[in-house]
Amino acid sequence: MKNNFSFEKISIVDIKVPDDKLFIAGPCAIESYDQLLETAKFVKKNGANVLRAGAYKPRTSPHSFQGLKEEGLRILKQVKKEVGICVVTELMDIRDLEKIYDVSDIIQIGSRNMQNFSLLLEVGKQDKPILLKRGIAATVTEWINAAEYIVMGGNNKIIMCERGIRTYNDYTRNTLDISAVPIIKRETGLPVIVDPSHATGIRDLVKPMALAAIAAGADGIMVEVHPSPENALSDGKQSLYFHQFEDLMTSIKRMRL
């Protein structure tokens, strides 16, 4: 397959991908300063090198919590400074680009926007790494094409994120396509990470799928962690308890020995 991907290393402050693995963890959504601070401190202490947290949430129902938006970004900026950790947050709308650029070390394009071509072209003009999540029903080819839209603007710093696709399996929220990891690496040379939280929708499946991802050669993982998952305003069922994140990171460290 002909494509224009380069094989540059991606620097995120002092993280160098793919030499360093990306351990991205944090709540689905920023809910309050205390919630984010507590989570950020905990995940950093246990080996996360990037904090994830959404300020603008793409929710399936318009009646669900939509995120704290600008207030969320203010909290994220404050927590990032206080804890000293890189952050990633989702850009849903071009109009929010400047605000997100100001705080986020990596700009996330969510599944629902994987084929929002004007958004892809716009982030292609930016100089920050882009985390491109696979569309909910996207083929691998469509996902690679989406990355090519970003490259067209001149931005080669793309991290691909497999987050599960919709299939006939009714036991999990989506189906994790683990084979996409080596395929994307072979076809594009881009780093690939896996999000087992959105892929499964079930917290007890996050650890086995995260370990499978690392075993398949993923350059990292992105997982949702919450201080009190049963009270989370979004994605509580797939959010890890703190002790589960600690256990996951312990197992990953053992694997990598």
Ligand code: PEP
């Ligand atoms: C997220 O990671 O916050 C998210 C909404 O995931 P996805 O776009 O994969 O559904």
Ligand code: MN
């Ligand atoms: Mn979520």
